[in-house]
Amino acid sequence: MKCVVACFVICVLGVAQGVNITACKQDDAACLKASAQAAVPLLAAGIPDMGIASMDPMYIDQVKSLQAGLAMDFRNTNVKGLKNCKVLNLKRFPHRTDLDLKCSVTMEGDYTLGGKLLIMPIEGTGKYRIKIRGVVVKIQLDIDEKPRDGATYWMVKNWNYSATVEKDVHYKFRNLFNGNKQLSDAIHEFANQNWRDIFQDVAPPIVKVVVGRIVTETTKLFNHVPIEELVIR
Ligand SMILES: *[C@@H]1O[C@H](CO)[C@@H](O)[C@H](O)[C@H]1NC(C)=O
Numbered sequence: 108m109k110c111v112v113a114c115f116v117i118c119v120l121g122v123a124q125g126v127n128i129t130a131c132k133q134d135d136a137a138c139l140k141a142s143a144q145a146a147v148p149l150l151a152a153g154i155p156d157m158g159i160a161s162m163d164p165m166y167i168d169q170v171k172s173l174q175a176g177l178a179m180d181f182r183n184t185n186v187k188g189l190k191n192c193k194v195l196n197l198k199r200f201p202h203r204t205d206l207d208l209k210c211s212v213t214m215e216g217d218y219t220l221g222g223k224l225l226i227m228p229i230e231g232t233g234k235y236r237i238k239i240r241g242v243v244v245k246i247q248l249d250i251d252e253k254p255r256d257g258a259t260y261w262m263v264k265n266w267n268y269s270a271t272v273e274k275d276v277h278y279k280f281r282n283l284f285n286g287n288k289q290l291s292d293a294i295h296e297f298a299n300q301n302w303r304d305i306f307q308d309v310a311p312p313i314v315k316v317v318v319g320r321i322v323t324e325t326t327k328l329f330n331h332v333p334i335e336e337l338v339i340r
Pocket residue numbers: 122127129
């Protein structure tokens with residue numbers, strides 16, 4: 108009886124929360140991919156009842172780093188476009204899940220840069236916008252199973268990822284060099300011509316935060332929905 112009530116409550120909550128994830132067999136690649144794809148916009152919108160924050164837009168208060176002679180500080184960043192990510196692949200293994208996404212996102216906020224962009228001196232603070240088209244993010248999750256209240260849940264133990272841009276990246280930093288237009292135009296031309304190398308220098312700290320947030324928010328779903336509702340075994 109207790110279970111019936113619990114199941115009823117979970118089902119009603121499931122529908123009320125707008126979580127409608129199709130359970131798949133572990134080795135049914137097509138089903139897993141379609142099910143994950145259907146979950147992308149639901150998760151991106153956020154699920155307040157599960158404490159899952161919106162991921163489109165995703166707000167990042169600050170990412171600060173110093174690498175390759177370039178000091179970077181990105182503040183008040185809004186990342187837009189994650190709800191349109193395409194699931195390229197979802198593979199389940201007993202203790203691992205591989206998720207490959209292809210996304211196009213725009214990041215906008217405030218920046219401060221100082222140092223060298225590859226070989227070019229750069230200096231400035233103001234508004235920025237970075238448009239990334241066709242970034243393939245491969246996420247690998249190490250997963251354990253934890254029993255709780257008669258059900259089993261996934262627990263993400265560890266994760267890593269790689270990010271490769273397939274199309275291009277466009278950079279816009281307002282007010283570089285205190286508004287010196289000549290210097291600013293020159294560096295924008297340089298940056299947008301060498302977008303791939305610049306991406307490797309500039310993007311990793313912020314991409315890591317974005318992917319980390321995707322993993323953290325998705326993990327909250329795994330904390331609320333037992334494996335039995337996610338996969339058929
Ligand atoms: C859940 O998804 C399935 C398959 O897409 C659909 O048939 C069903 O109506 C959906 N249920 C709810 C409550 O949205």
